[in-house]
């Protein structure tokens with residue numbers, strides 16, 4: 001076995017890389033980063049499709065808000081190519097289940113009602129959060145019941161999907177009003193949706209951070225190392241990987257997703273205490289899927305105010321939100337549709353051919369029967385992938401702040417990081433980035449000053 005190091009970082013996504021750089025910058029250079037896949041970046045992940053670069057994981061970072069977003073700086077220093085997504089013209093772009101556009105005034109009214117419901121949720125959250133000793137919470141759907149306005153028509157439901165599922169990746173029944181309203185990422189970092197359209201991909205942000213402390217071929221970064229067992233005691237950690245390698249260190253920082261922690265990929269010896277296991281199993285890993293479809297030619301409207309369009313269906317979340325990529329990749333003839341939650345899981349389980357047939361049926365309703373067959377389809381499977389088991393977390397109703405602290409808290413020398421440990425920016429790349437720095441700082445304090453975070 002290699003000589004023991006100070007810290008083993010499990011996972012080289014944005015949080016793991018940010019944690020490792022923070023340790024390195026603080027003088028803790030004897031670190032090892034174990035990453036299961038052949039690349040860094042994790043859920044920042046690009047795939048070559050139809051000659052272009054598609055972001056199958058995160059595609060937007062946010063700007064224009066009152067608080068500084070460090071990812072904007074990284075993007076600027078990389079001169080990352082982006083295009084702002086415009087969601088502003090939806091009242092002219094919303095299609096009925098059987099085809100045809102809704103009248104603009106009708107969609108405007110539904111959008112207005114949706115905004116009023118969102119405001120009610122924000123106000124309710126402020127009230128619920130104002131008493132720090134109370135854990136009272138309600139789902140977003142529960143808030144609608146309180147408000148006596150539950151979205152029921154296909155139009156109301158697709159607007160509601162846009163306001164909730166499109167962010168939370170789960171239905172309003174499964175989302176906490178107290179912890180998911182207001183939308184801190186958008187309130188703090190802004191509502192400029194910068195869509196990454198760069199051949200280097202969103203993942204180049206992770207590579208950029210890595211380049212600042214890892215030399216080319218640096219032996220401290222070990223790719224294709226699937227961690228399967230972590231034994232821990234007061235003395236430190238022993239980490240075993242699938243290929244039989246063994247690594248030892250004083251601390252581990254574990255950045256694998258909540259979905260991975262909920263699975264049996266990694267076994268912990270001894271088993272985590274009950275407070276930790278309950279905190280992990282009670283939180284929600286949600287799934288968000290962008291399905292990319294390439295056509296021989298365009299049959300959808302292009303030009304200003306057309307890029308995002310809604311399909312309203314009686315089944316909540318059925319192929320609801322579409323976007324063309326003509327602004328990002330002119331002449332590419334690519335559309336993508338976003339599905340989430342149970343629909344994502346249903347679609348992951350079926351063949352790509354079946355998904356293509358469903359998507360084509362929806363497109364024919366919107367654009368008529370004379371549209372061409374697709375040349376190719378790309379259906380990411382985040383929920384099936386054993387290194388992710390979903391896309392990002394969603395805060396379930398009535399999961400308390402105290403339980404969340406249990407989710408974040410270390411168990412002995414095993415520390416936790418990743419988007420699922422960011423109370424404010426969970427689900428977002430910023431959450432991963434900030435959490436990586438914070439958990440590394442916790443370990444640094446414990447190593448250097450013996451001030452150790454404990455449950």
Ligand SMILES: Cc1cc2nc3c(=O)[nH]c(=O)nc-3n(C[C@H](O)[C@H](O)[C@H](O)COP(=O)(O)OP(=O)(O)OC[C@H]3O[C@@H](n4cnc5c(N)ncnc54)[C@H](O)[C@@H]3O)c2cc1C
Nearest residue numbers: 011013014015036042043058059060227391418419429432
């Ligand atoms: C489809 C999708 C769309 C998204 N859209 C956006 C968006 O537009 N904007 C935004 O800000 N955020 C978005 N996000 C969220 C964002 O991508 C994540 O919050 C962030 O990338 C998570 O980083 P992380 O470091 O916490 O986890 P990860 O990126 O998952 O990093 C963890 C790493 O651990 C590795 N690993 C797992 N198990 C093991 C093991 N046993 N041994 C070794 N290594 C292991 C994984 O391979 C991975 O590289 C999206 C995510 C998805 C999936």
